[in-house]
Amino acid sequence: MRIKQIIAANMTEALAQIKSELGDDAIIISSDKTQDGKISVSVAIDEQEEFFFDEEEKIETVSSADIFEEQHLRDCLEYHGVLDVVAGKILATARQESRELPQKDEKSVLENTLAKLYAFSDILDMRHPVKLFMGTPGSGKSTAIAKVATQAKLHKISSCIISTDNVRAGANKQLEAFAEILEVDFYFCKDKTELAQKVKECKNKYGLILIDTPGINPFIEKEVSRVAEFCDAVQGQKILTLDAGRNTMEAVEIGEIFMDMGAQYLLPTRLDLTRRIGMVLSVAACCDLGYYAASVSSSIANGLAEINNKSLAKLILCEE
Ligand SMILES: Nc1nc2c(ncn2[C@@H]2O[C@H](COP(=O)(O)OP(=O)(O)OP(=O)(O)O)[C@@H](O)[C@H]2O)c(=O)[nH]1
Ligand SMILES: [Mg+2]
Incomplete structure (x- = not known):
């Protein structure tokens, strides 16, 4: 050897x-x-x-x-x-x-x-009240935020949602409408200065502060710097949402770019549409990302699924 x-x-x-x-x-x-x-x-x-x-x-x-x-x-x-x-x-x-x-x-x-x-985190980890979600367009950021807010509500933890998505028309309306149904406060911040200020204000008010960011193409520098600015403006957990059905090598490359922007945790989405989790295991290992949780349904009421060493072992061994 x-x-x-x-x-x-x-x-x-x-x-x-x-x-x-x-x-x-x-x-x-x-x-x-x-x-x-x-x-x-x-x-x-x-x-x-x-x-x-x-x-x-x-x-x-x-x-x-x-x-x-x-x-x-x-x-x-x-x-x-x-x-x-x-x-x-x-x-x-x-x-x-x-x-x-x-x-x-x-x-x-x-x-x-x-x-x-691997490192694993709790969905409602209160030691990190600020949770910023980032990813490519349609990767499931807003759905994941809505799920965490729902789970927080069930556990009687106060939360708020901050949107920074000023790119996609209607993006805020969807999340705002959801926040209203759940009776969760909703804010919009157009730039990093507003975001830093809002997070500071919210820290004394809420148990969890959930930040949504615009979906970006990680291969376009201008788009990357837009979200990187939001990342730099706040201290907290930075979570990358990634469609579990993606090509593995492609996903590792994307993961590396988000890791450079500050991503520390991986939230695989659409695991309900996937049988093979090679991408999920490979990205976390290659990009040094811990696991936050998994999204296994489009239904917000279902919440996020916990990922830990036991659930991951079950998936790898294809146990029911
Ligand atoms: N089957 C399934 N669908 C999901 C899951 N997570 C999200 N979706 C669906 O994927 C679509 C995109 O989800 P969004 O949460 O809007 O994604 P996003 O990252 O916020 O999208 P942008 O804000 O446009 O960048 C929606 O139709 C969701 O219902 C999941 O775990 N399983
Ligand atoms: Mg969204």
Whole structure:
């Protein structure tokens, strides 16, 4: 086994470099940001011909009962279309967990692996009262906000909705009408100064402050800077909504752009229309995003579904 370090401008480039230089069998062990903002990835390559056995050397042996039977998990990750490098990371961590855990069954190992690799947040996490939602047009931002406001209401948590969407005609009307039905205060802020001021005012008044932003094309710089300004204006959780049915590589590229704008959490939407969650697992891993929650229905009354290591393990193993 040889360890190699790859440094690239972003995760997409690092993945391409790993694939072309080291092939499909390379396993990602860890990834980190360098001081100059690049991505540094440590990769393990199995090179049996370089292995010399030293009889004097003491080798720590592992009994076969302790070895995680990984073929089924490997098959599941392939079914979901998880990027090879991410699947490699999950399998390598699962192998390690299976050695350390007292319970060796696949589900427990996977649950522990996911808890180690990913961060998870509560939908109504009150430690972060300000929640800003961003994403491409139609990715489900407003629906997600309406769902969180509904869930907050059910838990007797006061909330308000702030819209900054001055781009799409009618965007505010829809959310405003919903806020009225739910008896939740609704505000509109046209720029970052108004937003910063409004959030400051709302902090003493509401348990949750939900901010909607205009849907943007992440490949158009002008659109990106419009939402980046809103992001910079507020401190809080920045949540990226992403249609779970998107092409994985495309989604990783989009995720990286939103990550640069400050996104910290992923909210996959339209999971009800998707069977394979490879994109969801790959984007979170490559873009260093925690999971916020999932949207599994267009119905606002249904609320968002919680994502944690257990629910994610169930989805990966295709359990009902
Ligand atoms: N089936 C399904 N439909 C969803 C889900 N989330 C949102 N939708 C639908 O997707 C469409 C777009 O959702 P919106 O919440 O308006 O998306 P948006 O990101 O606010 O859109 P813009 O403001 O135009 O950028 C609506 O028809 C929603 O009902 C989901 O989880 N499942
Ligand atoms: Mg909207």
